Amino acid sequence: MPLITIEAARRQVNLLESETFQDQYLQQLMAAVEAHIRRRLNCTFFETAAEYEAADPKPPKAIIIEESQDLTHAALLLLAHWFTNREAVSTVQMVEVPAAFESLIFEFRDLAIG
Known part of the structure; x- marks a missing residue:
């Protein structure tokens, strides 16, 4: 079981289950997100x-x-951030949402089994 299922990915980016036209891109993002988190947490x-x-x-x-x-x-x-922001630059000023990704993974840095 991957960290994210395709169904959960679709829901996160507000696609209906029948809207499968983005599935290939979502699967690429799912793999990239999982690899990114594995590397960050080692x-x-x-x-x-x-x-x-x-x-x-x-x-x-x-x-x-x-x-x-x-x-x-x-x-x-x-995944939703990368889905929405597909370029390396933005014309809109963005700020990090408190208690978002970094906050959620912080505890896992030392809590991994082993």
């Missing part, structure tokens, strides 16, 4: 605790997705 994701327990060898740092709704929410925030 960890491995596991879908369930059982999957983590079965891992051999165990990675030095791991996060269990099903127990990390706040991390999933951070991923959705980042």
